[in-house]
Amino acid sequence: MWRIRKTKEPPAYKKYIKTTPGVCFRSMPKRYKDLLKKRLLNDQGGICCYCGCEINMDTATIEHFYPINPPKGCIVLQNAGILFSNMLAVCKGGSGNKLHCDKAKNNKIPPFSILTDACNENNFSYDKKSGTVTGKTPKDKEFIRLLKLNDETLKTERRNAIEGLEGLSSLECKKMYLRLLHRNENNCYKKYAFVLRSYIYENFICL
Ligand SMILES: [Zn+2]
DSSP states (O other), X not given: OOOOOOOOOOHHHHHHHHHXXXXXSTTSOHHHHHHHHHHHHHHHTTBOTTTOOBOOTTXXXXXXXXXSSOOTTSOOOTTTTTOGGXXXXXXXXXXXXXEOHHHHHTTOOOSSOTTSTTOOGGGEEXXXXXXXXXXXXXXXXXXXXXXXTTOHHHHHHHHHHHHTTTTOOHHHHHHHHHHTTSOOTTSOOOTTHHHHHHHHIIIIIOO
């Protein structure tokens, strides 16, 4: 994961929540949800904020970082459902008993916010052979556990992404480390950009 930096909410959405009494996320018209999703995808460069896979208008869903209905005794964020600053774009999160990302998170509150500097991409380490992610600090480890980021599908996807670096020289990897911060012509990051950056940082830069 890497820190997500967000822009402001779309003006039409701001007007809608200001002028609509009793507005709630569930009953919000699709056109506003689509407007929000488009902005979130744009902010995140078309990748899931948790696993880093590619997402688009058809495959992404809107996730609330602080849950709308948190478990008893947990922090309640006022207007959590409609606050743009609390929304993130995520992947479908698997199915059946193989859930990950927000589907695994459900209404739980992660140990830190990925919207702050507490989220440090260099605190995540990826194993080339298995695609397993490990966290540096107890909070990073807890985040991985909560979101089930070591789900088999995700491990395979990450392993494939890291294998894509094979054949590149150390210098080429270092150049790619910087390039991964840039978006393509569709304003999107390369899928698993933060996975690749962390891997390159640990194996080619931080030696
Ligand atoms: Zn995901």
